[in-house]
Amino acid sequence: MADNIPNFKCAIPSTALNNALFGGQSAYTLLGPDGIPQTALANLGAGVRPRLGINMDFTVNQRGQQSYTTVGYTLDGWRAVFGGGLTSGSVDFNDPGVTITANGPSTAYLDIQQYFEDDFLGKTLTFSVLYADGTFLTVTGQVPASAPSSGAVTVVSTQNTKSGIWIRLTSGGKVFVQIRAKGGYSVSPVSAKPEEGEGQTLVYQDGDGVWQLLPQPDMDYATQLTKCLRYQLLLTKNTLASGRTFLSDETSVECFLPTPTAMRINPTFVGSMSEIVVYADGSTYTAISVQKILASNNGLSIAFSIPAGVGVRQSVTVNFPSGVYFDANL
Amino acid sequence: MDGSDKMIVDQYHVFVKADSVGRITAVNSSAFVSPEWGIEIDHGVGDKYHHAQGNYFPQPIYTDDGIPRYKLVDGQAVERTEEEIAADVAAIVQPVTFQEQTRADLDFLAAMMGLTL
Numbered sequence: 001m002a003d004n005i006p007n008f009k010c011a012i013p014s015t016a017l018n019n020a021l022f023g024g025q026s027a028y029t030l031l032g033p034d035g036i037p038q039t040a041l042a043n044l045g046a047g048v049r050p051r052l053g054i055n056m057d058f059t060v061n062q063r064g065q066q067s068y069t070t071v072g073y074t075l076d077g078w079r080a081v082f083g084g085g086l087t088s089g090s091v092d093f094n095d096p097g098v099t100i101t102a103n104g105p106s107t108a109y110l111d112i113q114q115y116f117e118d119d120f121l122g123k124t125l126t127f128s129v130l131y132a133d134g135t136f137l138t139v140t141g142q143v144p145a146s147a148p149s150s151g152a153v154t155v156v157s158t159q160n161t162k163s164g165i166w167i168r169l170t171s172g173g174k175v176f177v178q179i180r181a182k183g184g185y186s187v188s189p190v191s192a193k194p195e196e197g198e199g200q201t202l203v204y205q206d207g208d209g210v211w212q213l214l215p216q217p218d219m220d221y222a223t224q225l226t227k228c229l230r231y232q233l234l235l236t237k238n239t240l241a242s243g244r245t246f247l248s249d250e251t252s253v254e255c256f257l258p259t260p261t262a263m264r265i266n267p268t269f270v271g272s273m274s275e276i277v278v279y280a281d282g283s284t285y286t287a288i289s290v291q292k293i294l295a296s297n298n299g300l301s302i303a304f305s306i307p308a309g310v311g312v313r314q315s316v317t318v319n320f321p322s323g324v325y326f327d328a329n330l
Numbered sequence: 331m332d333g334s335d336k337m338i339v340d341q342y343h344v345f346v347k348a349d350s351v352g353r354i355t356a357v358n359s360s361a362f363v364s365p366e367w368g369i370e371i372d373h374g375v376g377d378k379y380h381h382a383q384g385n386y387f388p389q390p391i392y393t394d395d396g397i398p399r400y401k402l403v404d405g406q407a408v409e410r411t412e413e414e415i416a417a418d419v420a421a422i423v424q425p426v427t428f429q430e431q432t433r434a435d436l437d438f439l440a441a442m443m444g445l446t447l
Binding site for chain 1: 347355356358359361362375376377380381382383384385390391392394395396397419422
């Protein structure tokens with residue numbers, strides 16, 4: 001891990017850093033004689049808590065839009081919702097980073113939310129966000145041991161004039177975090193960190209009182225993308241898969257599409273079925289509807305219907321066009 | 331974004347498409363399709379409803395023989411009986427194989443030429 005950590009000098013460590021990172025130990029001891037934070041992090045090892053969730057640096061944007069203006073998923077893992085009389089708003093990808101804009105009265109808001117796959121009932125969570133303007137927000141709270149009977153409850157939150165952050169719990173027992181832009185404001189989070197336990201390990205305050213990001217083990221793009229592919233797989237190029245027609249039905253084709261990582265659940269195919277082309281014995285056929293999608297550790301088994309004419313038990317090649325995707329988001 | 335307030339959406343609606351005899355041919359969720367896409371059969375919270383296409387029914391909606399496994403009865407999705415599925419399998423007209431077609435062609439030519447193979 002130490003190889004990935006920028007080599008920067010640390011001024012006198014703040015109380016926050018000391019409390020958050022070192023858990024009562026002497027920061028000076030951990031920093032060692034060179035006074036470099038990476039030495040402290042290397043010394044701490046697993047003591048630096050991993051980030052929960054995905055895409056917490058807002059770098060992965062498989063959908064590819066620069067601006068999202070409708071309710072639903074935006075950048076990978078982050079879903080937009082709004083309320084309070086919002087008149088207009090957007091979630092803009094800054095590559096990296098994101099800007100959330102909420103236009104309307106002071107009651108209006110635009111949130112981006114991320115749901116967690118794991119069960120955190122009864123556990124203590126901390127959620128922290130650093131913004132581009134240097135603002136830093138952090139909250140810690142204990143998730144109730146049981147889910148509410150309906151809707152969603154706030155575990156803990158904090159707000160300022162422009163923004164706010166929440167840890168919330170749904171009736172389905174799912175924990176999610178959210179970042180808000182309030183009506184009339186734009187906010188630009190650059191990095192976030194949900195983590196188990198008390199105290200945050202996202203930032204430290206330097207000698208000038210400026211919040212600085214601590215290096216995170218998962219901050220590189222490749223690691224983030226791999227995590228995101230568990231929840232959504234976008235085909236960025238035409239992709240071929242081999243398959244066959246069914247045992248006794250020539251209008252059903254089954255094929256296997258390898259995936260770089262296991263998807264969370266059987267995903268939903270999203271795209272135009274008619275753009276899926278089946279090649280069989282010199283002829284082409286277009287898909288009609290999905291009959292089955294099963295996720296395994298190394299790919300997806302996909303069955304769909306096609307017009308008659310191929311013949312039973314025939315080997316076929318299937319072309320999935322670029323732009324279609326498989327959605328296993330929470 | 332504009333319009334009325336949108337609060338947290340936990341509930342998803344499950345839609346199916348059925349053929350002329352009520353056999354279910356496709357299933358999807360309100361997360362991905364509009365109500366016009368099909369007939370609503372259920373709603374709820376969680377992956378079963380959110381990702382209904384591959385998770386609502388306990389088994390794939392088609393058998394390995396390519397026969398629909400479920401049907402609509404009074405607006406409810408129910409599993410078809412083994413007899414119903416077997417009847418569909420039996421009704422499939424099996425296309426002739428390449429060898430069978432070649433033999434038939436040869437027999438026809440031989441008959442035309444008055445030969446016995």
